[in-house]
Amino acid sequence: MSSAKPLPELLAQYVDVDPEGWYLSAVEQAVRQRFMDGRDVNHFGPNDPFKRAQGVCAIARAAGVSIDAPFSDAVASLFCRKAIAWAREHDVVGGNLPDEMFRPTDAATRAEMIQMLFKWQGAPEAPALDDWQDTPSWAQPAVAWAVSSGVVKTDAIRANDVCTKAEAAAMLSRLVD
Template structure:
């Protein structure tokens, strides 16, 4: 298991690709052959960006200042914020309020000098984004020669330090040899920037029939399949939403596919359990563990040991209860794992 460590390297260069008819399961406008595909999945998988609604990401739509403040706030871990009436157009109940106040308190954003407004619904420009990222990094002082860009004279005095830092560090390589400082940033470009800023990558998986590995190859047998059953013990559901692998205490539990550990926890029913996001809207739950090896935030590979079989929670004996969820809905694991 390995943690993804931010290396703070990004680029504002726009790239274009051909689109196929295959779309990302969660969003109708995110095409599998689009150059932005992996980036959108990465920010979605890591909870950094969400769609404009449950089925529409907003490819080609401009990013707003309030949205970008929220992105930086999430990257900072969404720290607690006490609301202050700093901007006339930011109310305590606005969805971006905490993010904007946090960013203001930390010197990352300011309002417009002529009006005092923040402009949460205003489109964010390239120089605004670079400046916020520069401040987010701590405003390192770096000089660079911008004369090679024909439009370098359009860079505002207020954004010059950030633009020089970005160019000196290869963060901006130019948009058709132009800095385009007043150009508007679209949502998929932002997703790509954030993925590179984090030094991350999307873990592509073989989600589909037969694509996953057996999560418990050391099991003695499968004791219960998905669907209706006679409850094996008091408190256990008769509507079984997973697959049970009967095995001895301590038997290895493996990641069924590559992905990111998004939750490690305990409940009285599930016992010790772990949840892995395998991409493409697929999450798997591994329950009743005696020991959990992986930690939240880990990137794991298919077949990697993540836990050990136990009898925690509501059980009639030691086993792995394995669930597969497609966009939050439990489905028969036999659609994915080998028999």
């Protein structure tokens, strides 16, 4: 007999989701609202590096953009392209890409994910922070906004760290709440 807390029914198939994990409610919301899917049928991948294309797809879905493939056997890259095109058109990405490359399969840093969320929200004004904790200058307005709006906490900025899928779910869930 196990005394472990069971996963919510929506996440029960994911063997890699910790029922005691700090991210549980954010992942549940991301799956429920279809911002994010599992890596496969049995894995959500909460500690996986969150790819830049995944970030754009999650934001597009949160914005209500229909990016899903019309057929179950359609190639995933087709609907990712739709999300990337939408994000570029709505200034969620771009503008500060030095080589004009999106790099969809690169892991997003926390600063890059915050920047995408910030730009999706229209780059609202926010007070500057006293301690930028190694935040790149291009991301400082976005990080200040993310802290002031509760998307991230000041002790959890870590702007240059790779953003995990669970962290991205938490940021997006906090924003849409």
